[in-house]
Amino acid sequence: MSFTLHGKTALVTGAGRGIGRSIASQLAAAGAAVLCTDLDAAVVEETASIITAAGGKAAQVAGNLTDPAFPQAVVDATLARFGSLDIIVNNAGYTWDNVIQKISDEQFQAMLDIHLVAPFRVLRAASQWIRETAKKETAEGRRVMRKVVNITSISGTDGNAGQAGYGSGKAGVIGLTKTLAKEWGRYNVNVNAVGFGLIETRLIQPIVDKPQTIDVAGRQISVGVQEKTIEVMKAMCPLGRLGTPDEAAGAVVFFCSPLSDYVSGEVLIASGGAHF
Numbered sequence: 001m002s003f004t005l006h007g008k009t010a011l012v013t014g015a016g017r018g019i020g021r022s023i024a025s026q027l028a029a030a031g032a033a034v035l036c037t038d039l040d041a042a043v044v045e046e047t048a049s050i051i052t053a054a055g056g057k058a059a060q061v062a063g064n065l066t067d068p069a070f071p072q073a074v075v076d077a078t079l080a081r082f083g084s085l086d087i088i089v090n091n092a093g094y095t096w097d098n099v100i101q102k103i104s105d106e107q108f109q110a111m112l113d114i115h116l117v118a119p120f121r122v123l124r125a126a127s128q129w130i131r132e133t134a135k136k137e138t139a140e141g142r143r144v145m146r147k148v149v150n151i152t153s154i155s156g157t158d159g160n161a162g163q164a165g166y167g168s169g170k171a172g173v174i175g176l177t178k179t180l181a182k183e184w185g186r187y188n189v190n191v192n193a194v195g196f197g198l199i200e201t202r203l204i205q206p207i208v209d210k211p212q213t214i215d216v217a218g219r220q221i222s223v224g225v226q227e228k229t230i231e232v233m234k235a236m237c238p239l240g241r242l243g244t245p246d247e248a249a250g251a252v253v254f255f256c257s258p259l260s261d262y263v264s265g266e267v268l269i270a271s272g273g274a275h276f
């Protein structure tokens with residue numbers, strides 16, 4: 001059994017690198033036109049080039065999703081470029097960790113802003129077009145399924161020491177997912193979440209001497225996981241290893257495909273069986 005996403009348009013946030021790049025590439029390989037967006041212009045341009053070089057359809061828009069106006073701009077850009085919006089993957093994110101006594105208000109809020117508020121604004125921005133289009137399709141006697149996939153983490157479902165902000169944002173987006181599944185079922189939208197365990201990207205790179213930093217809109221954020229912790233996670237993982245971005249993307253593509261047309265409001269954990 002196979003499926004195609006030919007004729008579908010996807011919007012993927014955080015598509016410049018890591019799991020988001022794999023999601024965008026796999027959706028394009030399945031036939032979707034993909035609007036790739038990311039904070040970092042150079043990397044998201046590269047994602048779109050990789051897709052088009054492979055014969056897929058892609059365009060890119062760079063910007064900061066925590067800027068209140070940008071989610072609407074990116075939804076409008078998708079509709080202007082491809083004339084449709086059938087799949088939304090809220091993937092952009094990063095970790096900014098510490099134990100609770102060392103977390104500033106700014107740090108905690110930043111985690112809610114990117115993992116919860118930004119997906120909310122993207123979905124609210126898309127809601128008018130989705131509702132109006134679905135009503136027209138229904139009046140014509142057609143049922144067209146659309147897809148929302150929000151990215152969460154086992155930090156949100158299980159909790160993880162050192163991630164009060166990240167875990168709260170990732171738990172919050174599950175509430176958003178389950179709520180929208182109920183509000184948007186009548187518009188034929190499947191709304192689901194995929195939660196990852198440890199996936200090999202820059203966020204969980206092994207800390208050798210001191211943590212590496214990433215630049216997030218001018219803030220230098222320490223990322224990475226102690227090598228010892230990675231070994232413990234591997235030992236706790238039934239599959240005995242970390243996941244690859246392509247493996248993580250596979251679970252997302254399931255929720256973007258017709259294979260999940262009767263699944264909504266669910267959280268699929270892609271962690272090799274590992275839990276915190």
Ligand SMILES: NC(=O)c1ccc[n+]([C@@H]2O[C@H](COP(=O)([O-])OP(=O)(O)OC[C@H]3O[C@@H](n4cnc5c(N)ncnc54)[C@H](O)[C@@H]3O)[C@@H](O)[C@H]2O)c1
Nearest residue numbers: 014016018019038039064065091092093153196198199201
């Ligand atoms: N890697 C893991 O082990 C892991 C585990 C669980 C969940 N996740 C989640 O998966 C998603 C993808 O993470 P990844 O590991 O691929 O990380 P990554 O850093 O490789 O990619 C994330 C992308 O999101 C973009 N981004 C961050 N903040 C943004 C903003 N304000 N506006 C626009 N773009 C922004 C970054 O520029 C980056 O290109 C995130 O939501 C992350 O929390 C990752």
